[in-house]
Amino acid sequence: MKLDPGILRKRRLMNRFMIGLFHLAMIVSIGVLAAILIKLVADGVHSLAPSVFTMSTPAPGSKGGLFNAIVGSVLVVFFAILFAVPIGVLAGTYLAEYGRDSRFGHVVRFCNDILLSAPSIITGLFIYGLVVLPVGHFSGWAGALALCFIALPVIIRTTEDMLRLVPDTLREATIALGCPYWKMIVSIGWRAARPGIVTGIILALARISGETAPLLFTSLNNQFTSFSMNAPLSTLPIVIFQFAMSPYRDWQQLAWVGSLLITVTVLALSIFARLFSRRKT
């Protein structure tokens, strides 16, 4: 059979063209990531002074830092994770062990999948209606609860996925030795799946560290230095939002510093989580 050189040339050209486009897509994506990081470092680093960590958010035109926002963020995120980890791990365990094929398990899995990708702003509205309105004021607790419900689906999903990777023969061997079911889960299932579960928790931590939208309706903001979880609490993302949208140069500068801090934290957590899971499994 004789090959038609025209068709061959056309196919080769098409192939070259599309491969070029694939490369272009890759370059554009990585280029945007690089552009964001470069801009953050360029605008954030030179305002990164010790006062950022020691002084509270200033009035426009005066000197200040982000101390209260950083502490507020740490508080809210800490309590959110504190609530989310036990609930999330237990619920994930239910899905992987007790309710693997039960009807209730399917319903839970469905709800969790929806919550995993539902807009975070909706969770904020939910807590606003559930906590802020009945209590009568915005509070750090409401913020922590909102973030908790955002971290929860992430933890549940990874816990279930990781427990399912544990071979059933291991489970059967443990049960055959007379071990109670819960003890099998704790000392065989959780132990085997630990690196994966920890990775999920770190990823959830990374996700809620930068969340802004749900905090708008829950912990709001506080221009004074206050660390009471019962009162409105200033957090880093909200302060960045307020300062970046403002017309004042010095506020915008602080917003860049805050953005740099958040991004470095979140990226470090995400990379650490991936390295952690890769090393252990």
Next chain:
Amino acid sequence: MMEETAPAGTMASRNSNAFDQAKVPAAQRPRLVAFGSGFEPVFGLASRAAALLVVLVMAGIFATLCYQSFPAFKTFGLPFIFNSSWNPVTDKFGALPAVTGTLITSIVAVVCGAPLALGVAFYLNELCPFRLRSILTTTIELLAAIPSIIYGMWGLFVLVPIMSKIIQPAVINALGPLPLIGAFFQGPPFGIGMLTAGLILSIMILPFIASVSLQAFATVPVALREAAYGTGASVWEVCYRIILPYTKTGIIGAIMLGLGRALGETMAVTFVIGNAHRIQMSLFAPGTTISATLANEFTEAFGKMYLSSLLALGLILFAITFVVLVITRILLHSANRKIPV
């Protein structure tokens, strides 16, 4: 040594003799029930309760939003969704500008983001050198880790000036005079607006579409791909004729997931959309989305009707994303049922 090699039965029978029930007090008898069995119901119940909480949260979101938005729907009725006025002074509210803004920005995001994401996925699947693969995959995933507020700030301070000085004037000159399409590219080049918001969204949803597509690509049987390469197919032909048809459902699911993400994205959009409650043909015009309206106006909302209307917007957003995510789930489930060979 002797004890270890002795048959298992010997030990057991000796034990049962030594702890004869009549002679030994109850506390020293061997336990017939394994240690800790009493905790089993507690643990089982706790895990069930934790799982139930997920369902309660889901139901709670719907219930709360319905309850809070009831006054708005009662006053304005169903036309609330199709009304385009938004006037806090006269207490007249309609959802149409926000809803159309949400849909337009999300469609722009998918139209720009999906081809880009598929290009990235094909590159990682077919072209990428093996050593670089895991590093580049992680790099793409990091795009999803960057908080949305950072995208917003970057969009406002970097992308908006580029749009208003370079891209928008060029596009207005090139496409503006055209008969039908021209209507989408009219007006002064503010830099902010629907198109800018959509472009930022497209970058934000890219990692989700790419990574779910890659998962789908992994289900393509190796034999099928290699057979294609063996008969002389080019890289593009393998992508277009083998991988694409085989993973069609998964890819559509991935794009729907991206759409779901784009619909509810808040902070990134809020920075660059312009917050104008108007419906305009031009993609360069400032507009608003449901989430941007909520973020911008919620804390300043005074009056019961204003607040209730905002929560009604939230309910509409949740309903739209719910439908999109349910479709996504169905598609991805049927796609993942194919077992990788």
